[in-house]
Amino acid sequence: MKTEDRLKERKVTVEYLEKAFDHYNHLCFGGLLPRPRLRLSRAKSRLGWMRYKVDANGESLIPYDFTIGITTAYRLNTEQIDDVLIHEMIHYHIVYHQLRDNAPHGRRFRQIMETINHDYQRHIRISVRHANLPTRDGDDSRPPHNGPTQSRPNRLPPYVVLAIQTKDGHYYLSSVAPNAVAKLHTIVGHQKHFQEARWYVSHDSALSRYPRVRTLRGVRVSQKEYERITTQATPL
Secondary structure, three states, X not given: OOHHHHOOEOOOOHHHHHHHHHHHHHHHOOOOOOOOEEEXXXXXXXXXXXXXXXXXXXXXXXXXXXXXXXEOOEOOEHHHHHHXXXXXXXXXHHHHOOOOOOOOOOHHHHHHHHHHHHHHOOOOOOOOOHHHOOEOOOOOOOOOOOOOOOOOOOOOOOEEEEEEEEOOOOEEEEEEOHHHHHHHHHHHOXXXXXXXXXXXXXXXXXXXXXXXXXXXXXXXXXXXHXXXXXXXXXXX
């Protein structure tokens, strides 16, 4: 595909994701990743996600049933879509091969990301300010933003947030002590009753009322409050 074509807006489809996954699997991961479920969503809180289940087999925890999802809520070009997909494929690679990392976007993740960016001229990033991307619902007034974020005076200190959705439909938020992130990241992966667990950095003043935790406990919140905080936060 010509460079100018890759910079044009593309409609995301499952068929395209399947072809792109197979291509980057062989290009970047040696063809060693089985194709997971590939899903589309209308979520605006994140551009992509990777989910899986864990089976307890004696003392071992075996990850299985992987799904990678990409949002269709934003107007993205082919290059942007592929970068989001590869980002989630790095998560998949680490979990599928049960590689150790010290955080969701820890040293191993960053090393793989930087290698792929260098070797294949990609522009994968830890997070993208999706709040500034044009959406498909007609709200195109906000221009894409790829530059550095301007500092804000009197900004609240950042909070490390663990956001959890359980399989029974409840929502929890935890303000986690930074030195406990690696430990809790490992513990979270063992919880079968979690539908989804995501890490964020937030400056939301509401989090000042949350206890700073080092163990797996959180504050139960409404779906509206959960989405308000996570949508405005930066994925970790």
